[in-house]
Amino acid sequence: MTVQAVLFDLDGTLLDHEAAVTAALLRWLPEIGVEATAPARALWFTLQERHLSDWRAGRVTFQQQRRHRLRDFLLATGGPVGGDDDRLDALFSAFLRWYAQSWAPYPDAVPALDALQRSGLRTAVLTNGSQSQQTDKLARIGLLDRVGPVYTGEALGLFKPDPAVFAEVCRRWGLPPGAVVSVGDRHDLDVLPARAAGLRAVHLDRDRSGPPGEPHRITSLSELPDRLPSAG
Numbered sequence: 308m309t310v311q312a313v314l315f316d317l318d319g320t321l322l323d324h325e326a327a328v329t330a331a332l333l334r335w336l337p338e339i340g341v342e343a344t345a346p347a348r349a350l351w352f353t354l355q356e357r358h359l360s361d362w363r364a365g366r367v368t369f370q371q372q373r374r375h376r377l378r379d380f381l382l383a384t385g386g387p388v389g390g391d392d393d394r395l396d397a398l399f400s401a402f403l404r405w406y407a408q409s410w411a412p413y414p415d416a417v418p419a420l421d422a423l424q425r426s427g428l429r430t431a432v433l434t435n436g437s438q439s440q441q442t443d444k445l446a447r448i449g450l451l452d453r454v455g456p457v458y459t460g461e462a463l464g465l466f467k468p469d470p471a472v473f474a475e476v477c478r479r480w481g482l483p484p485g486a487v488v489s490v491g492d493r494h495d496l497d498v499l500p501a502r503a504a505g506l507r508a509v510h511l512d513r514d515r516s517g518p519p520g521e522p523h524r525i526t527s528l529s530e531l532p533d534r535l536p537s538a539g
C-alpha cells in the first residue's frame with residue numbers, strides 16, 4: 308500500500324516543548340522565590356508527567372492536574388505553599404505566560420511539512436495534550452494552517468499509547484492505517500502503538516537516545532520524506 312499521509316506528534320516533534328518549559332522555569336521560578344536549579348527543573352518535568360497521566364486516565368480534570376503538579380512542586384522545593392485553588396491557578400497562569408512566550412517550532416518543522424506537501428502527502432497532528440492548548444500552540448507558532456487536521460487525546464477520549472487512538476484517527480481521517488506513517492519523538496507513544504494499529508512509524512530520535520535496533524529512525528525532520536518507510 309502506498310504511503311498517503313504523515314501523522315505528526317506535536318510536543319518534542321514539531322514544537323520544542325522541553326526548551327519552552329525550561330525557558331519558562333528559568334524566568335518564573337525566581338519570581339516565586341524558588342531557585343531554578345537543574346534538580347528543580349527536572350522535578351517539574353517528573354511531576355508534569357505524573358499528573359498528566361492522572362488526567363489522561365480520567366482521574367482528575369486538566370485544571371486539577373495543574374494544581375496538583377504545582378502543589379507537589381512547591382512542597383518539594385520550599386516554594387510558597389498555602390492558599391486556595393485560586394492562588395494556585397494564579398501562580399500556574401504566570402508559568403503559562405512564560406511557557407507560551409517560549410513556544411517555537413523546531414527549525415526543521417516547516418521545511419519538512421512543505422517537502423511532504425510538495426510530495427503530495429497529507430499531514431495531520433495527533434497529540435495527547437488538551438484541545439485548546441495544543442491548537443493554541445500550533446496557531447501561535449504559525450503551523451495551524453499547514454499541519455492539516457489536529458487530533459487530540461482529549462477530543463478523541465483516547466490517549467497514546469492506546470493503539471485504538473491511531474485506529475480512530477485513521478477512521479476519522481478517512482485513510483487506511485497502512486497508508487499512514489506516524490512520526491514522533493517517543494518510541495513508546497508514537498511508534499510502537501502506531502504499528503500495533505497497522506500504521507507505519509518512524510522514530511524521531513533527536514537526542515540519539517535509542518532504542519537501538521529501531522529500523523525506521525531519523526534524527527531530524529529534514530530526513531523526510533526520503534526516509535519514510537517504503538511500500539509494504
Ligand SMILES: [Mg+2]
Nearest residue numbers: 316318319492
Ligand atoms: Mg512528543
